[in-house]
Amino acid sequence: MNTIAKSILLMLVVTLSVTTKAQLFNATYTYDANGNRVSAKVIYLSQSPSNPNPKIDDQLPIDPQTTLKINIFPNPTKGLLRVELSGVTNEQISAPSNAIRVWDTQGKLLIAISPISTSNTVDLSGYNDGTYIMQLFFAGKMRSFKIVKG
Numbered sequence: 644m645n646t647i648a649k650s651i652l653l654m655l656v657v658t659l660s661v662t663t664k665a666q667l668f669n670a671t672y673t674y675d676a677n678g679n680r681v682s683a684k685v686i687y688l689s690q691s692p693s694n695p696n697p698k699i700d701d702q703l704p705i706d707p708q709t710t711l712k713i714n715i716f717p718n719p720t721k722g723l724l725r726v727e728l729s730g731v732t733n734e735q736i737s738a739p740s741n742a743i744r745v746w747d748t749q750g751k752l753l754i755a756i757s758p759i760s761t762s763n764t765v766d767l768s769g770y771n772d773g774t775y776i777m778q779l780f781f782a783g784k785m786r787s788f789k790i791v792k793g
Contacts, residue, residue, distance in 0.1 A: 721792070
């Protein structure tokens with residue numbers, strides 16, 4: 644009897660763990676001078692019925708008066724990914740050093756977009772499902788984002 648109960652419990656745990664979806668997130672950490680983590684900012688990316696197109700809402704300070712606002716969606720994506728930028732001037736957005744680059748997990752550069760605009764489309768439809776790293780270069784600064792295609 645005890646063996647049967649343990650077997651049923653094990654089957655239940657395995658079934659629940661297989662059917663549970665993983666929750667995707669983007670985390671940004673802040674460290675002090677000694678290397679201790681002092682804060683964490685977590686943005687959950689998994690889809691929900693109330694938000695079928697989750698976004699990464701992030702900001703990149705350019706100078707004291709300007710902050711670039713970054714929206715990347717949908718993530719996870721089936722292929723086409725939108726990268727929308729706001730909060731900066733047309734002169735700032737058109738700088739030739741601004742770029743979007745997408746890398747695979749092996750470090751191979753897959754996509755390079757330059758110049759960029761306030762509304763960009765990144766096409767991952769020709770690539771396998773998986774995790775990619777997107778880098779946004781703007782005003783001499785770089786920000787990385789985890790992109791999931793699936």
